[in-house]
Amino acid sequence: MTDTTGENDKSRKGDKSDGKDKSDRSDRSDRNEKVALTPTTHTAPPAKFSHGVRKGNILQVAGQVGFLPAVEGLPPTPAGPTLREQTLQTLANVRAILEEGGATWDDVLMIRVYLTDVDHFAEMNALYNEYFDQHLTAVPAARTTVYVGLPAGLLIEIDALAVLDD
Template sequence: MSDKLHKTAITPSTHTAPPAKFSHGVRKGNILQVAGQVGFLPATPGHSPTPAGPTLREQTVQTLANVKAILEEGGASWEDVVMLRVYLTDVEHFAELNEIYNEYFADLKEAPSARTTVYVGLPAGLLIEIDALAVLG
């Protein structure tokens, strides 16, 4: 009825259509979920997705930009995020991740989100994947 919650797909203009039947982000009620993002540059029609570069720094900054684009398209910001899940491929990357992370989030006004960092396998060439859960309102 009129107060039934609607689930909305979020697809920023910087993103290609997802490679399968999932959404880059979805919002339902005050919950916004961002799908796992990697360090691909903004989509160029007719070209395959390309990572921002081979380094952790390049990929992390781009991955965070990709998460942010979805948050903003969905009416949210970093201030609304309650959880970031960070998937790295190499435990040796932890210190550098934190350095980049701290620079990136230096100006947060609200409490920073919680975070879990674990080490997994990712497709060749990708060093980081991040997803996010935001609560709006």
């Protein structure tokens, strides 16, 4: 039987043969493109990874440490030897990546904190609470804290997962 209605003409604009309008595909693919995020305050990552990645409305921040903002030609420099200095700089570094991707702390669903010493937990928790009392207006993110080894002199690392409104 021959189709005389033109419903099977796949050359028409907006063909929905797969249930999706082809004219909408390019918009959706642009929104869902994976984009690497490296703020100007950060050095290039030391290996094949991105400081942050956004795809659609999801933004993942890789583990950040307390390095001061990058200075051309100089190696990364820790904010200082204390947990306070490194924690506050680490949070600033995570925030810079969130902002680079169009997010804020209010968009963050999950934070993972990596400490090198169990004895640092209480101090880190106090610093964390103080920081978010000033920088958060929404429900706090979920958080996990684990103990790990980090390169010499580094005491804390933090990563975050954010979901933005469409």
